[in-house]
Amino acid sequence: MLNDMKRRNTPTKQAVLSVLSSSTKAMSPDAIKKKIDVSIDRATIYRVLNRFCDDGVLHRVVADDGKQYFAMCQKCDENEKPLQHFHFRCTHCETIECLPLPVNYTIAKGYEVKNVNCVLIGVCKDCA
Amino acid sequence: MLNDMKRRNTPTKQAVLSVLSSSTKAMSPDAIKKKIDVSIDRATIYRVLNRFCDDGVLHRVVADDGKQYFAMCQKCDENEKPLQHFHFRCTHCETIECLPLPVNYTIAKGYEVKNVNCVLIGVCKDCA
DNA sequence: TATATTAATGCGATTATATCGCATTAATCG
DNA sequence: CGATTAATGCGATATAATCGCATTAATATA
Ligand SMILES: [Mn+2]
Ligand SMILES: [Mn+2]
Ligand SMILES: [Zn+2]
Ligand SMILES: [Zn+2]
Numbered sequence: 001m002l003n004d005m006k007r008r009n010t011p012t013k014q015a016v017l018s019v020l021s022s023s024t025k026a027m028s029p030d031a032i033k034k035k036i037d038v039s040i041d042r043a044t045i046y047r048v049l050n051r052f053c054d055d056g057v058l059h060r061v062v063a064d065d066g067k068q069y070f071a072m073c074q075k076c077d078e079n080e081k082p083l084q085h086f087h088f089r090c091t092h093c094e095t096i097e098c099l100p101l102p103v104n105y106t107i108a109k110g111y112e113v114k115n116v117n118c119v120l121i122g123v124c125k126d127c128a
Numbered sequence: 129m130l131n132d133m134k135r136r137n138t139p140t141k142q143a144v145l146s147v148l149s150s151s152t153k154a155m156s157p158d159a160i161k162k163k164i165d166v167s168i169d170r171a172t173i174y175r176v177l178n179r180f181c182d183d184g185v186l187h188r189v190v191a192d193d194g195k196q197y198f199a200m201c202q203k204c205d206e207n208e209k210p211l212q213h214f215h216f217r218c219t220h221c222e223t224i225e226c227l228p229l230p231v232n233y234t235i236a237k238g239y240e241v242k243n244v245n246c247v248l249i250g251v252c253k254d255c256a
Numbered sequence: 257t258a259t260a261t262t263a264a265t266g267c268g269a270t271t272a273t274a275t276c277g278c279a280t281t282a283a284t285c286g
Numbered sequence: 287c288g289a290t291t292a293a294t295g296c297g298a299t300a301t302a303a304t305c306g307c308a309t310t311a312a313t314a315t316a
Binding site for chain 2: 063065091101108120121122
Protein backbone atom coordinates (compact mmCIF):
# COMPACT_ATOMS: atom_id res chain seq x y z
CA MET A 1 0.00 0.00 0.00
CA LEU A 2 1.37 3.36 -1.05
CA ASN A 3 -1.55 5.09 0.59
CA ASP A 4 -2.19 4.88 4.30
CA MET A 5 -5.92 5.45 4.11
CA LYS A 6 -7.93 2.59 5.53
CA ARG A 7 -9.48 0.51 2.80
CA ARG A 8 -12.55 -1.60 3.22
CA ASN A 9 -13.21 -4.87 1.55
CA THR A 10 -16.31 -4.75 -0.64
CA PRO A 11 -17.96 -7.05 -3.16
CA THR A 12 -17.25 -4.55 -5.91
CA LYS A 13 -13.55 -4.44 -5.23
CA GLN A 14 -13.39 -8.22 -5.01
CA ALA A 15 -15.26 -8.57 -8.29
CA VAL A 16 -12.99 -6.11 -10.09
CA LEU A 17 -9.86 -7.82 -8.82
CA SER A 18 -11.28 -11.19 -9.71
CA VAL A 19 -11.93 -10.12 -13.29
CA LEU A 20 -8.52 -8.56 -13.76
CA SER A 21 -6.57 -11.34 -12.11
CA SER A 22 -8.15 -13.88 -14.40
CA SER A 23 -7.28 -11.84 -17.47
CA THR A 24 -3.98 -11.69 -19.28
CA LYS A 25 -5.06 -8.44 -20.86
CA ALA A 26 -5.46 -4.87 -19.74
CA MET A 27 -9.13 -3.98 -19.64
CA SER A 28 -11.21 -0.85 -19.96
CA PRO A 29 -13.56 0.14 -17.14
CA ASP A 30 -16.50 -0.70 -19.36
CA ALA A 31 -15.14 -4.12 -20.28
CA ILE A 32 -14.56 -4.87 -16.61
CA LYS A 33 -18.08 -3.74 -15.78
CA LYS A 34 -19.50 -6.05 -18.44
CA LYS A 35 -17.63 -9.00 -16.96
CA ILE A 36 -19.30 -8.58 -13.60
CA ASP A 37 -22.73 -10.13 -13.12
CA VAL A 38 -24.21 -7.67 -10.69
CA SER A 39 -24.80 -4.11 -11.77
CA ILE A 40 -22.16 -1.68 -10.60
CA ASP A 41 -22.26 2.03 -11.14
CA ARG A 42 -19.85 3.52 -13.64
CA ALA A 43 -18.51 6.05 -11.15
CA THR A 44 -17.88 3.30 -8.65
CA ILE A 45 -15.88 1.30 -11.16
CA TYR A 46 -13.70 4.30 -11.85
CA ARG A 47 -13.22 5.02 -8.19
CA VAL A 48 -12.29 1.44 -7.43
CA LEU A 49 -9.82 1.33 -10.31
CA ASN A 50 -8.26 4.63 -9.35
CA ARG A 51 -7.84 3.51 -5.76
CA PHE A 52 -6.22 0.27 -6.82
CA CYS A 53 -3.80 2.25 -8.95
CA ASP A 54 -3.03 4.56 -6.05
CA ASP A 55 -2.40 1.50 -3.92
CA GLY A 56 -0.14 -0.11 -6.48
CA VAL A 57 -2.41 -3.06 -7.04
CA LEU A 58 -3.21 -2.11 -10.62
CA HIS A 59 -1.50 -0.05 -13.24
CA ARG A 60 -3.07 2.14 -15.86
CA VAL A 61 -2.29 2.41 -19.55
CA VAL A 62 -3.68 5.13 -21.76
CA ALA A 63 -3.81 3.80 -25.28
CA ASP A 64 -3.67 5.77 -28.49
CA ASP A 65 -7.46 5.67 -28.54
CA GLY A 66 -7.32 8.00 -25.55
CA LYS A 67 -8.95 5.47 -23.25
CA GLN A 68 -7.74 4.08 -19.97
CA TYR A 69 -7.00 0.42 -19.50
CA PHE A 70 -6.13 -1.37 -16.30
CA ALA A 71 -4.12 -4.44 -15.51
CA MET A 72 -2.73 -6.23 -12.51
CA CYS A 73 0.70 -5.18 -11.35
CA GLN A 74 3.22 -7.95 -11.19
CA LYS A 75 6.10 -6.59 -9.16
CA CYS A 76 4.03 -4.05 -7.30
CA ASP A 77 3.91 -5.85 -4.05
CA GLU A 78 7.35 -5.96 -2.50
CA ASN A 79 8.87 -2.52 -2.38
CA GLU A 80 10.16 -2.92 -5.88
CA LYS A 81 9.27 -0.40 -8.48
CA PRO A 82 6.64 -1.67 -10.85
CA LEU A 83 8.23 -2.95 -13.99
CA GLN A 84 7.88 -0.43 -16.81
CA HIS A 85 6.90 -2.34 -19.88
CA PHE A 86 5.49 -1.90 -23.35
CA HIS A 87 1.87 -2.60 -24.12
CA PHE A 88 0.41 -3.86 -27.33
CA ARG A 89 -2.90 -2.81 -28.79
CA CYS A 90 -4.19 -5.12 -31.46
CA THR A 91 -6.31 -3.25 -33.95
CA HIS A 92 -7.94 -6.50 -34.99
CA CYS A 93 -9.14 -8.11 -31.75
CA GLU A 94 -9.14 -4.75 -29.96
CA THR A 95 -7.29 -6.01 -26.92
CA ILE A 96 -4.44 -4.51 -24.98
CA GLU A 97 -1.84 -6.72 -23.45
CA CYS A 98 1.11 -6.17 -21.17
CA LEU A 99 4.23 -7.25 -23.02
CA PRO A 100 7.14 -8.82 -21.13
CA LEU A 101 9.25 -6.14 -22.74
CA PRO A 102 10.81 -3.48 -20.55
CA VAL A 103 10.96 0.09 -21.79
CA ASN A 104 14.56 1.11 -22.25
CA TYR A 105 15.72 4.60 -23.05
CA THR A 106 18.76 6.77 -22.61
CA ILE A 107 17.40 10.23 -22.16
CA ALA A 108 19.40 13.44 -22.24
CA LYS A 109 20.87 14.69 -19.01
CA GLY A 110 18.55 16.85 -16.93
CA TYR A 111 15.36 14.97 -17.64
CA GLU A 112 13.72 13.14 -14.80
CA VAL A 113 11.46 10.29 -15.90
CA LYS A 114 8.83 9.41 -13.31
CA ASN A 115 6.58 7.23 -15.38
CA VAL A 116 6.14 5.84 -18.86
CA ASN A 117 3.15 5.15 -21.09
CA CYS A 118 4.21 3.11 -24.08
CA VAL A 119 1.94 1.33 -26.51
CA LEU A 120 2.82 -0.55 -29.67
CA ILE A 121 -0.03 -0.74 -32.13
CA GLY A 122 -0.59 -3.40 -34.75
CA VAL A 123 -1.74 -6.97 -35.15
CA CYS A 124 -1.11 -9.42 -32.36
CA LYS A 125 0.25 -12.89 -32.80
CA ASP A 126 -3.17 -14.47 -32.38
CA CYS A 127 -4.62 -12.35 -35.16
CA ALA A 128 -1.72 -12.33 -37.60
CA MET B 129 1.20 12.89 -49.86
CA LEU B 130 -0.11 9.51 -48.80
CA ASN B 131 -3.60 10.48 -49.85
CA ASP B 132 -4.53 11.27 -53.42
CA MET B 133 -7.47 13.51 -52.63
CA LYS B 134 -7.05 17.02 -53.90
CA ARG B 135 -6.21 19.39 -51.12
CA ARG B 136 -6.85 23.09 -51.24
CA ASN B 137 -4.67 25.73 -49.74
CA THR B 138 -6.51 27.74 -47.12
CA PRO B 139 -5.57 30.40 -44.57
CA THR B 140 -6.49 28.00 -41.78
CA LYS B 141 -4.15 25.30 -42.98
CA GLN B 142 -1.37 27.81 -43.49
CA ALA B 143 -1.88 29.20 -40.00
CA VAL B 144 -1.83 25.77 -38.39
CA LEU B 145 1.32 24.78 -40.21
CA SER B 146 2.92 28.09 -39.37
CA VAL B 147 2.26 27.61 -35.67
CA LEU B 148 3.52 24.05 -35.58
CA SER B 149 6.60 24.69 -37.70
CA SER B 150 7.69 27.44 -35.37
CA SER B 151 7.26 25.22 -32.33
CA THR B 152 9.68 22.67 -30.99
CA LYS B 153 6.84 21.07 -29.05
CA ALA B 154 3.86 18.94 -29.86
CA MET B 155 0.71 20.99 -29.36
CA SER B 156 -2.90 20.30 -28.52
CA PRO B 157 -5.64 21.46 -30.91
CA ASP B 158 -6.69 24.02 -28.35
CA ALA B 159 -3.17 25.37 -27.89
CA ILE B 160 -2.80 25.67 -31.63
CA LYS B 161 -6.11 27.48 -31.85
CA LYS B 162 -5.01 29.97 -29.21
CA LYS B 163 -1.84 30.76 -31.14
CA ILE B 164 -3.80 31.84 -34.20
CA ASP B 165 -5.08 35.42 -34.28
CA VAL B 166 -8.23 34.91 -36.30
CA SER B 167 -11.02 32.80 -34.89
CA ILE B 168 -11.15 29.27 -36.23
CA ASP B 169 -13.79 26.75 -35.40
CA ARG B 170 -12.87 23.83 -33.18
CA ALA B 171 -14.16 21.25 -35.64
CA THR B 172 -12.14 22.84 -38.41
CA ILE B 173 -8.96 22.66 -36.38
CA TYR B 174 -9.54 18.96 -35.79
CA ARG B 175 -10.27 18.32 -39.43
CA VAL B 176 -7.20 20.19 -40.58
CA LEU B 177 -5.00 18.34 -38.11
CA ASN B 178 -6.45 14.96 -39.05
CA ARG B 179 -5.91 15.63 -42.72
CA PHE B 180 -2.33 16.67 -42.14
CA CYS B 181 -1.78 13.43 -40.25
CA ASP B 182 -3.34 11.44 -43.08
CA ASP B 183 -1.05 13.22 -45.49
CA GLY B 184 2.04 12.57 -43.39
CA VAL B 185 2.69 16.22 -42.74
CA LEU B 186 2.01 15.94 -39.01
CA HIS B 187 2.09 13.13 -36.52
CA ARG B 188 -0.14 12.59 -33.56
CA VAL B 189 0.74 11.63 -30.00
CA VAL B 190 -1.83 10.62 -27.42
CA ALA B 191 -0.43 11.44 -24.02
CA ASP B 192 -1.28 9.77 -20.76
CA ASP B 193 -3.79 12.56 -20.15
CA GLY B 194 -5.79 11.01 -22.97
CA LYS B 195 -5.46 14.08 -25.16
CA GLN B 196 -4.09 14.35 -28.67
CA TYR B 197 -1.04 16.40 -29.50
CA PHE B 198 0.35 17.20 -32.90
CA ALA B 199 3.81 17.93 -34.20
CA MET B 200 5.58 18.35 -37.50
CA CYS B 201 6.98 15.23 -39.05
CA GLN B 202 10.64 15.35 -39.80
CA LYS B 203 11.29 12.46 -42.14
CA CYS B 204 7.76 12.29 -43.44
CA ASP B 205 8.40 13.85 -46.77
CA GLU B 206 10.52 11.57 -48.87
CA ASN B 207 9.11 8.09 -48.96
CA GLU B 208 10.85 7.21 -45.76
CA LYS B 209 8.87 5.94 -42.86
CA PRO B 210 8.38 8.57 -40.21
CA LEU B 211 10.88 8.15 -37.44
CA GLN B 212 9.27 6.47 -34.46
CA HIS B 213 10.43 8.31 -31.39
CA PHE B 214 9.68 8.80 -27.73
CA HIS B 215 7.87 11.84 -26.47
CA PHE B 216 8.25 13.56 -23.17
CA ARG B 217 5.48 15.11 -21.16
CA CYS B 218 6.67 17.47 -18.48
CA THR B 219 4.26 17.56 -15.57
CA HIS B 220 5.66 20.92 -14.54
CA CYS B 221 5.52 23.09 -17.66
CA GLU B 222 2.82 20.88 -19.20
CA THR B 223 4.50 20.60 -22.57
CA ILE B 224 5.09 17.65 -24.79
CA GLU B 225 8.19 17.39 -26.85
CA CYS B 226 9.45 15.04 -29.50
CA LEU B 227 12.63 13.43 -28.21
CA PRO B 228 15.43 12.55 -30.61
CA LEU B 229 15.19 9.08 -29.16
CA PRO B 230 14.01 6.25 -31.38
CA VAL B 231 11.74 3.59 -29.95
CA ASN B 232 13.51 0.26 -29.96
CA TYR B 233 11.91 -3.04 -29.13
CA THR B 234 12.33 -6.69 -29.88
CA ILE B 235 8.86 -8.07 -29.91
CA ALA B 236 7.91 -11.75 -29.94
CA LYS B 237 7.54 -13.44 -33.27
CA GLY B 238 4.10 -13.13 -34.84
CA TYR B 239 3.39 -9.58 -33.76
CA GLU B 240 3.18 -6.96 -36.45
CA VAL B 241 3.84 -3.43 -35.18
CA LYS B 242 2.32 -0.78 -37.39
CA ASN B 243 2.66 2.22 -35.14
CA VAL B 244 3.88 3.28 -31.73
CA ASN B 245 2.68 5.74 -29.13
CA CYS B 246 5.33 6.20 -26.47
CA VAL B 247 5.42 8.92 -23.86
CA LEU B 248 7.85 9.38 -21.00
CA ILE B 249 6.43 11.42 -18.15
CA GLY B 250 8.38 13.49 -15.67
CA VAL B 251 10.23 16.77 -15.33
CA CYS B 252 11.99 18.18 -18.37
CA LYS B 253 15.49 19.58 -18.36
CA ASP B 254 14.23 23.16 -18.35
CA CYS B 255 12.15 22.57 -15.24
CA ALA B 256 14.48 20.31 -13.29
C1' DT C 257 -12.65 36.93 -66.49
C1' DA C 258 -16.81 34.26 -65.59
C1' DT C 259 -18.67 29.93 -64.17
C1' DA C 260 -18.79 25.26 -62.33
C1' DT C 261 -17.14 21.96 -59.11
C1' DT C 262 -16.49 20.46 -54.67
C1' DA C 263 -13.05 20.81 -50.78
C1' DA C 264 -13.17 23.32 -46.70
C1' DT C 265 -15.48 25.82 -43.20
C1' DG C 266 -18.80 27.36 -39.36
C1' DC C 267 -22.19 26.10 -36.36
C1' DG C 268 -24.83 23.29 -33.56
C1' DA C 269 -25.75 18.86 -32.05
C1' DT C 270 -23.92 14.59 -30.60
C1' DT C 271 -20.97 10.87 -28.75
C1' DA C 272 -17.92 9.16 -25.40
C1' DT C 273 -14.80 9.16 -21.46
C1' DA C 274 -14.18 10.36 -16.99
C1' DT C 275 -15.05 12.97 -12.80
C1' DC C 276 -17.72 15.29 -9.06
C1' DG C 277 -21.27 16.44 -5.34
C1' DC C 278 -24.17 14.62 -2.23
C1' DA C 279 -27.26 11.70 0.12
C1' DT C 280 -27.30 6.88 1.44
C1' DT C 281 -25.38 2.37 2.47
C1' DA C 282 -22.58 -0.76 4.61
C1' DA C 283 -17.69 -2.39 6.25
C1' DT C 284 -15.08 -2.25 10.28
C1' DC C 285 -14.03 -1.72 15.01
C1' DG C 286 -14.62 -0.80 19.95
C1' DC D 287 -24.89 -3.27 19.17
C1' DG D 288 -23.82 1.33 17.96
C1' DA D 289 -20.56 4.75 16.11
C1' DT D 290 -17.53 6.03 12.50
C1' DT D 291 -16.67 6.91 7.94
C1' DA D 292 -15.18 4.45 3.58
C1' DA D 293 -17.68 3.09 -0.27
C1' DT D 294 -21.59 3.29 -3.22
C1' DG D 295 -25.52 4.91 -6.38
C1' DC D 296 -27.34 8.43 -8.84
C1' DG D 297 -27.50 12.47 -11.31
C1' DA D 298 -25.08 16.29 -12.90
C1' DT D 299 -20.99 18.01 -14.88
C1' DA D 300 -16.57 18.64 -17.55
C1' DT D 301 -13.95 17.89 -21.52
C1' DA D 302 -12.31 15.89 -25.88
C1' DA D 303 -13.45 14.81 -30.27
C1' DT D 304 -16.56 13.89 -34.02
C1' DC D 305 -20.60 14.42 -37.13
C1' DG D 306 -24.43 16.40 -40.15
C1' DC D 307 -25.55 19.92 -42.91
C1' DA D 308 -25.89 24.32 -44.99
C1' DT D 309 -22.65 27.75 -46.65
C1' DT D 310 -18.28 29.55 -48.31
C1' DA D 311 -14.47 29.81 -51.09
C1' DA D 312 -10.27 27.52 -53.54
C1' DT D 313 -9.30 25.67 -57.83
C1' DA D 314 -10.02 24.22 -62.45
C1' DT D 315 -12.07 25.01 -66.75
C1' DA D 316 -14.48 27.39 -70.42
MN1 LIG E 1 0.93 -3.46 -18.29
MN1 LIG F 1 6.95 13.45 -32.16
ZN1 LIG G 1 -5.34 -9.45 -31.87
ZN1 LIG H 1 9.06 21.27 -18.19
